[in-house]
Amino acid sequence: MIQKLKKYQFLFEELVKRDFKKKYKRTVLGMAWSLLSPLLMLLVMRLVFTQFFGATMEHYTTYLFCGNLIFACFSESTGLGMTSLLENADIFSKVNVPKYLFLLSKNIQGLINFGLTLCVFFLFCVLDGITFTWKLILLVYPVCCLILFNIGVGLILSALFMFFRDIQYLWSVFTQLLMYMSAIFYTIDHYSYAVQCLFLANPIYLFIRYFRKIVIxxxxxxxxxxxxxxxxxxxxxxLGCWMYKKYNHKFLYYI
Structure with a gap:
């Protein structure tokens, strides 16, 4: 894969530039929306949920931001990745290029937004009185896992979307359900041990919990x-790589 990325480096770079310019085309604030969007969501969630869940919780803003940060990255990357193949059908139907390049370019866009928001997150941690330790370095692990997980889910979704357009609507409903199951704005401490173990079956909750453990x-x-x-x-x-390999030649028939 690395050799192919080097071979198609120019195409990959152009795809990233195109997607980035397309996202902020004709917007007044441009890249600022990458920061304002999660911050506005955080503000709304804080206003709504503080009185219900965070009234007695220390560092609730940071707790909430951890969940919002991870879930926003997952939701954006997988949402963009799902349509990456179909949006670039004009290219791979005429030129034989690795189709995963389109997905990776979308994930780069999501990763840039995540990086910008992460900087703001650390600023909020300082304002919230969080004490940073050397353990903060370990956040590299969940971030890398999150990126790879997003790519894997994106591979699966983009392959399925070529055959079943209904996936787009089903995924929207699923992510909404997943948000409420990821303990973004509430704690699971009051649940029984068995229920708490069930939360660990949710990969997004694992990423969020890892961040909270290290930071808070x-x-x-x-x-x-x-x-x-x-x-x-x-x-x-x-699973995502297997689907791309198995159905690679069939994608052309469903454009």
């Missing part, structure tokens, strides 16, 4: 927690 609690998750996160990534990424 300054504690390192257990080894099995790391392995569980890695297993989710490997399974999803492997």
């Amino acid at each position: 609690d300054a504690t390192i998750p257990t080894v099995w927690f790391h392995l569980l996160m890695a297993a989710d990534v490997v399974i999803v990424l492997a």
Whole structure:
């Protein structure tokens, strides 16, 4: 894959530039929306949920921002990745290029937005009185896992979307449900141990919990927690790669 990326480096760079320019075309604030959008969402969620869930919780703003940050990255990257093949059908139907390049270019766009929002997140942590420790370096692990997980889900969704356009609407409903199941604005401490274990079956919750453990609690998750996160990534990424390899030549018939 790395060799192919080098071979098609120019095309990949142009795809990233095109997607980036297209997103902010004819907008007054341009890239500022990458920061304003999650911040406005955070403000709304804080106003709505503070009285219900965060009245007695220390560092609730940071707690809420952790969840919003991770979920926004997942939602944006997978949403853009889902339509990446169909949007670039004019290219791969005429030129034989690796089709995953289109998905990766969309993920770069989502990664840029995530990086910008992450900088603002750390600023909010300072304002919220969070004490940074050396353990902050370990955030590299969940970030890398999140990126790979988004790519894996994007591969699956973009392949399915070529055959079933209904996926777009089903995914919208699913992500809405997933948001409420990821404990973004509430804590699961009052649930039974069995229910808390069920939350661990949600990969997005794993990423969010890892961030909260490092940033707010300054504690390192257990080894099995790391392995569980890695297993989710490997399974999803492997399934996505398998689907692309299996249906690679069939995509042309469903444009």
